Amino acid sequence: MADGGDQRVSPSCDVMSFKYIVIGGGIAGVTCAETLSPLCPTDSILLLTASPLIKAVTNYRKVTRTLEQFDVEERPMFELGETFPNIVVKHQKVAELNSHTKMFQKRLKNASRILIIGNGGIATELVYEIEGCEVIWAIKDSSITSTFIDPGAARFFQPILQQSKLPSEGPLKRTKYIINDDVTDVNSFEESAHLPDTPGSALGPDWHEGLSMKGKKQVSHQVHVVYDVEVTCMLSPDEVKQSRLKTEMLFEKEEQDQWPVYVKLTNNNVYGCDFIVSATGVVPNKHPFVDGGQLSTCEEDGGINVNDKMQTSVEDIYAAGDVCHANWVRSPFWMQMRLWSQARQMGAHAAQCMVADSSGENITLDFCFELFAHVTKFFNYKVVLLGRFNGQGLGEDQELLVRVSEGSQNSVKIRNNISDWMHTNGSILQGTWFGPVAFIILVSDQLPSCWIHKFVDDVTFSESLMHPELRKEYIKVILKNGRMHGALMIGDTDMEETFENLILNGMDLTAFKEDLLNPNIDIEDFFD
Numbered sequence: 080m081a082d083g084g085d086q087r088v089s090p091s092c093d094v095m096s097f098k099y100i101v102i103g104g105g106i107a108g109v110t111c112a113e114t115l116s117p118l119c120p121t122d123s124i125l126l127l128t129a130s131p132l133i134k135a136v137t138n139y140r141k142v143t144r145t146l147e148q149f150d151v152e153e154r155p156m157f158e159l160g161e162t163f164p165n166i167v168v169k170h171q172k173v174a175e176l177n178s179h180t181k182m183f184q185k186r187l188k189n190a191s192r193i194l195i196i197g198n199g200g201i202a203t204e205l206v207y208e209i210e211g212c213e214v215i216w217a218i219k220d221s222s223i224t225s226t227f228i229d230p231g232a233a234r235f236f237q238p239i240l241q242q243s244k245l246p247s248e249g250p251l252k253r254t255k256y257i258i259n260d261d262v263t264d265v266n267s268f269e270e271s272a273h274l275p276d277t278p279g280s281a282l283g284p285d286w287h288e289g290l291s292m293k294g295k296k297q298v299s300h301q302v303h304v305v306y307d308v309e310v311t312c313m314l315s316p317d318e319v320k321q322s323r324l325k326t327e328m329l330f331e332k333e334e335q336d337q338w339p340v341y342v343k344l345t346n347n348n349v350y351g352c353d354f355i356v357s358a359t360g361v362v363p364n365k366h367p368f369v370d371g372g373q374l375s376t377c378e379e380d381g382g383i384n385v386n387d388k389m390q391t392s393v394e395d396i397y398a399a400g401d402v403c404h405a406n407w408v409r410s411p412f413w414m415q416m417r418l419w420s421q422a423r424q425m426g427a428h429a430a431q432c433m434v435a436d437s438s439g440e441n442i443t444l445d446f447c448f449e450l451f452a453h454v455t456k457f458f459n460y461k462v463v464l465l466g467r468f469n470g471q472g473l474g475e476d477q478e479l480l481v482r483v484s485e486g487s488q489n490s491v492k493i494r495n496n497i498s499d500w501m502h503t504n505g506s507i508l509q510g511t512w513f514g515p516v517a518f519i520i521l522v523s524d525q526l527p528s529c530w531i532h533k534f535v536d537d538v539t540f541s542e543s544l545m546h547p548e549l550r551k552e553y554i555k556v557i558l559k560n561g562r563m564h565g566a567l568m569i570g571d572t573d574m575e576e577t578f579e580n581l582i583l584n585g586m587d588l589t590a591f592k593e594d595l596l597n598p599n600i601d602i603e604d605f606f607d
C-alpha cells in the first residue's frame with residue numbers, strides 16, 4: 080500500500096475485481112467516480128490518483144441552464160471512500176502536492192521583481208494577485224488575457240493593472256491541505272533550472288486563495304506589460320556580463336544592478352529579475368495511455384479522441400477532461416477549452432455513458448454541450464463567456480455590438496494608519512480613526528466625476544480620490560446573419576440568461592439590433 084493510502088487497498092490490489100477503474104484525481108476523474116457511485120451502488124469503483132489529495136467539486140450551483148459555478152476543494156483521498164462506500168482510492172506515489180505553490184510563495188516573499196510568461200488564466204490571476212513586487216508580464220499577443228478576452232475588453236481591464244487591489248471579500252471558505260512544509264529555497268539560476276516537475280491534476284478555480292502573494296517591496300501593483308514577445312533564452316548574470324548585453328531598465332534609477340536571472344525576449348530586450356514564472360498552459364499526462372499507439376488521438380491538440388459517449392477508439396475505455404479531444408459533431412455554439420467547468424461536465428457525462436453502455440441503454444449528449452458557457456473572475460470582475468464569445472470560427476462577416484459603462488468608484492486612503500486603500504461605490508467616505516477602529520460614514524453619492532481631495536485633520540481621512548477610468552461593465556455580443564452566436568460579459572450585467580436564450584433559440588435579432596445593448600431598455604422584459 081502506498082504512503083497515506085486507503086487502508087483497504089493492498090499493494091497487490093487486484094484491479095480486475097473492480098467494475099470501473101477511473102484514472103486521475105483531478106476534477107474530471109473525481110466527478111466521474113462520484114457520479115458513477117450512486118448510479119451503480121452495488122459495483123465497486125477504483126480511483127487511481129498520482130497524489131494523496133484529490134480535487135472535489137463543492138457548492139455546485141447552476142447560474143443558468145448552461146452556466147455553472149462551483150468551488151474546488153482539495154481533499155485527502157480517503158475522504159472520498161467515506162462518502163461513497165463503493166469507491167476505493169489508491170495512489171501510486173506520494174506527490175509533493177502544493178510544493179510548486181509553496182515554493183512560489185516562499186520565493187515571492189524575498190522578490191522585488193519577477194517575470195511572468197503566458198497570457199492565459201493563471202498569468203492573469205497572478206498579475207492581479209501579486210503585490211509588493213514589480214511584475215514584467217511578457218506576452219505573445221498584442222493584448223492581455225487573450226485566451227479569454229478580446230482587445231477591447233483588455234483595454235477595459237488595463238487601468239486596473241496599476242491600481243491597488245480591492246480588499247478581499249471575506250475569509251477563505253476552503254481548507255487547503257499542505258503535505259510537505261519542507262520546501263527547499265531555490266535562489267540561484269542554476270538551481271532554479273532544476274525545479275521539480277511533479278505531475279498532478281490541473282489547478283481549480285480560486286487556487287490562489289489563501290496564498291500570500293506579497294513580495295518584499297512596499298508597493299501595490301507595478302506591472303510592466305511587454306507585448307508581442309516570446310522568450311529567446313534565459314541567462315545567468317555571468318552570461319549577461321560576458322556577452323555585454325544591455326539590460327532594460329524599468330525605472331530611471333534601478334534599485335538593483337544585478338539580478339539572479341535574466342531573460343532575453345524576441346524583441347532583443349533583456350530583463351533581469353528574481354525569478355521567472357512560466358504560465359503557458361497545461362500539458363495533459365496522456366502518454367501512459369497513448370504510447371502503445373492503440374488509442375486514436377487528435378493531431379491538432381494531441382488529445383485522445385472521444386465520441387459523444389466519451390468512448391475512445393478502444394472498447395470499454397472512456398476519456399474525459401483535459402486529456403481528451405471532443406471528436407463529435409459539435410453544436411455551433413460549443414467549443415472545447417481545457418477548463419474545470421468542462422472537466423466536470425465531461426467527467427459526469429462519461430460516468431452516465433459508462434453505466435448506460437453496460438446496461439445496453441442509449442444516451443444522448445448532455446445539454447451542457449449545446450452551448451459553451453464559462454463564468455469566472457478576472458481582476459475581481461465577474462466574467463461570463465457564452466458561445467463563440469470571441470467570434471471563434473465565425474469568419475469575416477460577424478457583427479460586434481459593444482457596450483462599456485463607466486463606473487464611479489472612489490478609493491479612500493486612510494492616512495498613516497493602514498496602507499491599503501478602501502473602496503466604495505459612488506460616495507465619499509468620511510470617518511475618523513480611533514486606535515484600531517475606523518468609523519466610516521458615507522456622506523454623498525451625488526458627486527461630480529472628477530478628482531477629489533479631502534483633508535480633515537490628523538486623525539481623519541486625508542485623501543479621497545475618484546478613479547474616472549475605472550469602468551463598471553463591458554458587454555459584447557456577436558451576431559452573424561442577425562443571430563447571436565456568442566457574448567462576453569464583464570461585471571454584474573445580469574444579461575447571461577437572456578443572452579443564453581437568444582443564442583440557443585436562434586432568434587433573428589436584425590430588427591432589435593439597435594436596442595439590444597441600449598442601457599435604457601430592460602432587455603430581459605423586452606424578450607419575455
Ligand SMILES: NC(=O)c1ccc[n+]([C@@H]2O[C@H](COP(=O)([O-])OP(=O)(O)OC[C@H]3O[C@@H](n4cnc5c(N)ncnc54)[C@H](O)[C@@H]3O)[C@@H](O)[C@H]2O)c1
Binds near residue numbers: 202281419
Ligand atoms: N479563470 C479561469 O477560467 C482560469 C484561471 C486559471 C487557469 N484556468 C485554466 O487552467 C489551465 C492552466 O492555465 P494557464 O494559464 O497555464 O493556461 P492557458 O491555456 O489559459 O494559457 C496559456 C498561455 O500561455 C501562452 N503560451 C503558450 N506557449 C507559450 C510560449 N512558448 N511563450 C509564451 N507564451 C506561451 C498562450 O498563448 C496562452 O496565453 C487552463 O486550462 C486554463 O484555462 C482557468
